[in-house]
Amino acid sequence: MVLCVKNLSVSIERSRIVHGIDCHLHEGELLMLLGPNGAGKSTLLRAISGDLAYGGSVSLSGRELGEWRPEHLARQRAVMPQRVEVNFPLTVEEVVQLGRSELRAGMNDPVVDRLMDDLDIAHLRHRLVPGLSGGEQQRLQLARVLAQIMDSPGERLLLLDECTSALDPAHQQMVLDLVRRLAKEEGVAVLAVMHDLNLAAQFADRLMLMKAGYRVHSGSAWDVLTPDLLETVYGFSARVVELEEGYPMVVPRRGAPVRAQLAPLNPSCRQAS
């Protein structure tokens, strides 16, 4: 097992944001984390990234997070934060190269070249990062993050926080396709926070639905994306239709009342850890 999270809780400034979450990821598995704003998805991801103090246990390849040497951990686990702001005049290529460890750093790194091609930023290679569009910056950060674990031996974990939020539909497909290929062909385990339910249904192996810091439900797209659960968790009314490809698509009902703030969290939905 690549990632094993047991009874994970996170508190920020004495208020508890994440309550006793369990989850695990096997090699090549793609788990997407869904839930309304403020559900604790990003907080959970940041705790697993080692950015936040947590209660409970997070282990990678059987070793507790804190027992890893930072430089070893960086070769097995890469993190793409929700937002990375670059104010200094670094070029696209320089930022991607930051993902390479010092030993492998150098000009004309084939991994760097391939990733820039795969993510459609090769033509921006010498451009300065502060002048890029939001979508270009997002693809750039993903390239940097992937460069970090691209040719590492052993089990690898990729943590993505809304990696497609600034992308147009074509680039969303391109990016998630690449991520899914990495999972299926190279065995990288992926945990991704998503907002787009239909993209999640299309690309994930498994979905986990969160609300108010609790895990509400997890399972296949068909298990999780039900009208009832969407109503309960998000507070909006939708129908779920089956696409030819075999996965579900969520179609919100126009004009139906949205009760995002009011939607109660039904305690029976919480799966006790």
Added chain:
Amino acid sequence: MIRDAAGRIGYSPSLLVALSAAVLVALVSITSGAYPLALADILSVFTGQEATDPVASMVLLEVRMPRFLLGFLVGAVLAVSGALLQGLFRNPLADPGLIGVSAGASLAAIAVIVLGNTWLGGWLAMTGEWALPIAAFLGGSGTVLLAWRIANRSGQTAVATLLLAGIAINAVAGAATGLLTFYATDEELRSLTFWTMGSLGHAGWDDLLVGAPFMLLALLATPWLARPLDAFLLGESVVGHLGYRTDTIKKAAILVVGLGVGAAVAVSGLIGFVGLVVPHLVRQMVGASHRMVLPLSILVGGTLLVAADSLARVVVAPAELPIGLMMALIGGPFFLALLLRTKVI
């Protein structure tokens, strides 16, 4: 000038230009002054010829050389400290002077001068001739740490807070310095003025001997910080994700800045704006990667300070302007221009 797609000159051409400028400025600085030296004099002194003018030899070896070397080292250290702080704080406006590090170092040095015979007698007895640089180092590092703590309360560096904290630190250090001035004797006052205005006028081999080890140590540590500082430009959490020990890097950078700026202030007093102007110029030439910014800042910083020092010696010859004033005259308007061009702080 030839620039690449990102509008940069590139590392190798920049290095070449900077090296040529350094050599040119070195020659001008060593030959010019109240007693002009010809290139022939310099050559004959260094080749050990008999027919050398003894005064020229004395001026070169006892006055110009130590002054040039000290000026270059101080400029290099101040510039690279500016680059380190700007990377650490992710802000191009951070500078040892602006955030109060120089003032902290200078306050500690002045305290040793004024209170050395009374309250701080034990310190003098303990540290001997190193009393000033060590005190300035402690004052400098303490101030970086303080500014860091204040600006980082929320976990992220608040830049406005940092600069405002700098104003407060400068004010408090200034007030404390004023208080010490009030208690100082006439003789102490004279050496004290030297600190507040910044000067290389008294530079001799003994200053170099005391200050250079600290400054060289600071300069030698910088290559190790280059790559982690690039990661800092993407944000503090990214530093950890990329496998660097964030806290260790921060502490090392703070130590290097405290060590370097402390020693620089100890030998030359308060010289502002080098740390602000130089990294900015360098980034215009080669971009922001610290692997290029740090070495070039060392070269350009040393050159700039030596050039300013040469200028300070000739504009009101036979007297000379304090180099601190000279740099403030150059750096002040530059800082304003930078502020006007920076849209968001």
